[in-house]
Amino acid sequence: MAEKKKLNLAIYWAGACGGCDVSILDTDEKILDIAAAADIKFWPIAMDYKVSDVEALKDNELDVTLFNGAVRNSEQLHLAQLLRKKSKILISYGSCAYLGGIPGLANFSNKEAILERVYKTSESVETNGGAVYPSPKSKVPEGEVEIPELHDYVKALHQVVDVDYFLPGCPPTTDLINLAVNAIITGKLPPKGAVIAADKNLCDSCKRKKTEEKSVKRFYRPHEIIPDNERCLLEQGILCMGPATRGGCGARCIEANMPCRGCFGPAPGVEDMGAKMLAAAASVIDARTPEEAASITATLPDVAGTFYRFNLPVSLLRRAK
Numbered sequence: 001m002a003e004k005k006k007l008n009l010a011i012y013w014a015g016a017c018g019g020c021d022v023s024i025l026d027t028d029e030k031i032l033d034i035a036a037a038a039d040i041k042f043w044p045i046a047m048d049y050k051v052s053d054v055e056a057l058k059d060n061e062l063d064v065t066l067f068n069g070a071v072r073n074s075e076q077l078h079l080a081q082l083l084r085k086k087s088k089i090l091i092s093y094g095s096c097a098y099l100g101g102i103p104g105l106a107n108f109s110n111k112e113a114i115l116e117r118v119y120k121t122s123e124s125v126e127t128n129g130g131a132v133y134p135s136p137k138s139k140v141p142e143g144e145v146e147i148p149e150l151h152d153y154v155k156a157l158h159q160v161v162d163v164d165y166f167l168p169g170c171p172p173t174t175d176l177i178n179l180a181v182n183a184i185i186t187g188k189l190p191p192k193g194a195v196i197a198a199d200k201n202l203c204d205s206c207k208r209k210k211t212e213e214k215s216v217k218r219f220y221r222p223h224e225i226i227p228d229n230e231r232c233l234l235e236q237g238i239l240c241m242g243p244a245t246r247g248g249c250g251a252r253c254i255e256a257n258m259p260c261r262g263c264f265g266p267a268p269g270v271e272d273m274g275a276k277m278l279a280a281a282a283s284v285i286d287a288r289t290p291e292e293a294a295s296i297t298a299t300l301p302d303v304a305g306t307f308y309r310f311n312l313p314v315s316l317l318r319r320a321k
Helices: 019-025 030-037 051-055 074-086 095-099 102-108 111-121 174-186 273-282 290-297 303-307
Strands: 007-013 038-042 062-068 071-073 087-093 137-140 143-146 150-155 165-167
Touching: 007 019, 007 074, 019 030, 019 062, 019 174, 030 038, 030 174, 038 051, 038 062, 051 074, 062 074, 062 095, 071 074, 074 087, 087 095, 095 102, 102 150, 102 303, 111 150, 165 174, 273 303
Parallel strands: 007 038, 007 062, 062 087, 087 165
Antiparallel strands: 071 150, 137 143
16 A cells, blocks of 8 residues: 655744744644644744745645744735745634734734834833934845835735634644544645634533623622632623633633633634623613713723734724724
8 A cells, every 4th residue: 555645744933923833832742643644834833944945846846835824024914925825725823813813902003103112112211312214124244134014904814815724822722633633634625715613602511600680789800809619700800701702612711710812713603803892881781870880891801902902904994994
């Protein structure tokens, strides 16, 4: 019997923290299955590969690319387009690639304001007579140095190239990674465009007791209250994104007595997570007058940054005007 041909695999890290790359290693012994099934042709965080190595590949020579991170500069856009061209299957891996993620919160500002804050007005900066901003091209005695150009708008991967599948999470859980790896190895992939996670919201798999009563007189940050381990966190005034978020993570944060942050993205049928969470928060507020309702909603912590923590670039808001 002829030996089964190995898959050609690429893994790339764009605008992200690196946790998605670590999550691949967190598959423990399953990493051996990946190694047995695939030859890694590009993984710059772990091996000495260059962009020229990808450019030298034939179109569609890569069977699968796991692309993690948002697209926020010229190099990341180039690699997204290049890896799409070289890959049969492109998987948006993790919250940042899928939704824009934490880097996407930059869309509440713009490039000029961000550069000014980082290089001029930040408390840790000494300007020594004036701020020096990074330039895409700079001349030095040895020649011209070129760095990626920061874009004005942070985008999710599917907003710049065609994506075949989405694997959510910050980072994706080991169970879902193993599920995706097995599907790739066996060729039993879901229909194109599928999100590899649950088809219901997180509340459907949460074991906490829900009363659907209007009981909240104020909202709390997690450190401001010791919650009841058995009651719904949202009904205790702790802003939990479960009603708006896709399930499939095993409710790990909630099991640890922490609210869901929304990293798995919108639940099926939810067009905008922020709007959904506004409705969910309103449903638990115990107010007798409009003034009391306004007083309670004023305690919601960082509404924009919380409701759109992972999904601003793909939301109806998209960005600040």
